[in-house]
Amino acid sequence: MSELIVQARWVVTGIRDRFTPEVIDDGAVLSRDGVIIASGTLEDMQKLAPTAEVRKYPDHAMLPGFVNSHHHVGMTPLQLGSPDHALELWFASRMPARRLDLTLDTLYSAFEMIASGITTVQHIHGWMPGGYDAIHGAASKVLGAYRSLGMRASYCYAVREQNRLVYEADEAFCARLPADLGEMLGKYLKAQAMPFDDFLKLFDQLSAENAGQDLTRIQLAPANLHWCTDEGLQALDAKSKAAGVPMHMHLLETIYQKEYARRRTGKTALRHLHDLGVLGPHMTLGHGVWLNEEDIDIVADTGTCICHNCSSNFRLRSGLAPLNRWEAKGITVGMGLDEAGINDDRDMLSELRLALRVHREPGMDEADVPTCAQVVKMATEAGAMTTAFGATIGRLDAGRLFDAVLINWTKATYPYQDPDIPMLDALVQRAKTGAVDAVFINGERVYEDGRFTKVDREAVLAEIADTLGKPRSEDELARHALGHAVFPYVKKFYEGYLPEAEPTPFYANSARI
Template structure:
């Protein structure tokens, strides 16, 4: 394959620190066989590679492709009938979610991601009833959908051994319920049960089948502390080390999870994982809203990554993660859109702005609040390090994969943008999905001006609409009844859950009651 050039009036090769990104004027990214060869002055690159096809223009900003570091489903829970409850109640409300073909479902959200410049996604799959053969078929559908579309995916199937609905053993929770409700819930929970060995078999199968694939990689995911035993965590760590793959683990998303960890371990969830030897650069903690100051020190000292899911934390009343403290301690932080962003979509440009502004605590020092380069790094290189692709993506420099997004700065800044504001700051705060002209993955154009080059979006959406227009199946009707019966009992379970929790002091103090 010959060389190709991505040209821009500005090329952002990467972020060096919270104050500075490397921005080249009138530059070109040279790539061959999906890999960046060099980056330099556009005219010099044209002279050096006179036969190379060129894409882009002086009105474009070329940035590293964005990385969505935490993702689960296509159609959102809200679309499928589940309002934005607090997380623990939300799980119960999702019991009645309708089944959607996983090829169509995966493509649905992937369209939104690619259109906002996301080139790689961390797809954390789960909550699929067994047996192993069925789950393997579901996993394959998801992976094939990303390959079909031309998008990168780091895939893992979340391991859940216990406590499948609330933060206590399934059998104990069933005893709390009226006989009629327990009789409905028991088979539902049983269908969610899969032998631990089958999770490892699934990983092995997918790993073997993924060999030779450039767009997809397989990793591991202990779903959360309350869902996995200590023996399970240790076995997953052993498997990850042997296979040399990272792990992604939901942790401390809510205050209820913080209290669960105290009851189970006598310490914090982070300290418990550290004691087990699970922390390090190969572990990403998803959410991390309720980390303590000491927890953040441990995460920083071990090189553990954190994925910040700003929209999800706000929508599900989980809290506001101490992002400013993460940054001050040098923690590697990625950015995730989780089930959906603040506007019920997967818009990474919007998510960067949200993270930039939610953490703007009162005061005068700029070092105390997020910066535009910082949130861009979270959405690119920081996110890359939470996936199985690691340092092979996230920056536009020689040897890395040629994943890029081209944004039309003329339209983004129209009718005026004063140049006293640095270009990148203006871009992060003003550019919208409609200004994304092209998304490039592995040197290949996969999205251009509203059009997906490999899959017919309109056809996919029509198929989804047709499928969900059909009447509910008997199984879906039963799950709807189950949801209505079990929801108040889940609510009652948590009513006094925090009554003995020690007093806490917040990281942020954005108001004054007295």
């Protein structure tokens, strides 16, 4: 039995409401075998466990570990040659991306996440060629990489049944192209196809293999409405409920997806999911930028969760999600970094500030815009509820798993911070990754003073540099040519796709007249 007491100048156990963090001054947390037993003063914790190891951080704030509720890959698309196009063009621009061993790729972004205080990630995997065995092997590598680093991961493999490149059937789009190009693209898309039953088989196999693991859990992911049939969505929902695991589904990321749903169903994408009966607290909607007012009411009434991917929405021209309206309806909203944050990395502290600031719509009532406590809650206990770990993480309360980040106050606020500004507000507004001095996951110290305790970061980065420094393989050269050849046809597909009516935004941030 391993007992640990971690003491800090402040312990933020959680968020009471959007204005009020729950803070213990000169506090401490006692954990046993990775589970929190109690929190309070150091003296009280030592009375409960007089022989426990004690680690002191006298100039630090201890917060619950952050949760990145929406993540896909390690090396960013920009690093691998894909500019920040609009989402629908971006998929084509990513076809030429280099291949990298998935252990290295996963570790790359995991290093960045942990260094910014992220202790749990929702890893939504997908877009893999090669059939069932190859995909199972890839999933196993991703899961193994997180475990080797000591990071918590909620893993799902995204189910895509159709429309793999544009918002129509693969065969129909390939038929639009010159014959030789259509044939090449058809083979490329077919290599990513997998029978629907194999997606369920993969979930079952990974779940069985994951039994007894502390750091990883398996859930489900219908990729998006345009990628799934109605029958597939209902089958995944039934599987989710039977297995007691959540689902994470991209939805209404762009205005083009909104129009696709209208053409396919004659109603909004959200109303269609509601009519299919697949919404509820077990479902998280990734992005949700183009939800309308009725949609938001349905999300709130069904208890469905949303993951806000602020940086991604900006980078891919997807739009500004109505976060303030979600908050007003009491919707559970997590925080996701998606492919990469605003600085092309996985920096949750930066993402907190971005979400805090971009939703400051004109007006004077502070109740109408995000607060520091609110965005911290999004990145901790609310985000936890979008993963398979649920209420076992996200707060520093007794009975929860001990995942915590220690932020150095002096590093964050030097040379001065006026005490009129509440501690948590100052940290959210000012702390950068260099102020993250230590990270605990499952009661283990996995990061301290810029070093990882389980994996040699510099060796991993050197191996990545060596691998990607070599010339492209024949397969990579072929995909490079294919992606560039297909790109203009993808762009042409969406010409005239949108209705002429101008959308009416939730936030009036500027006006022509």
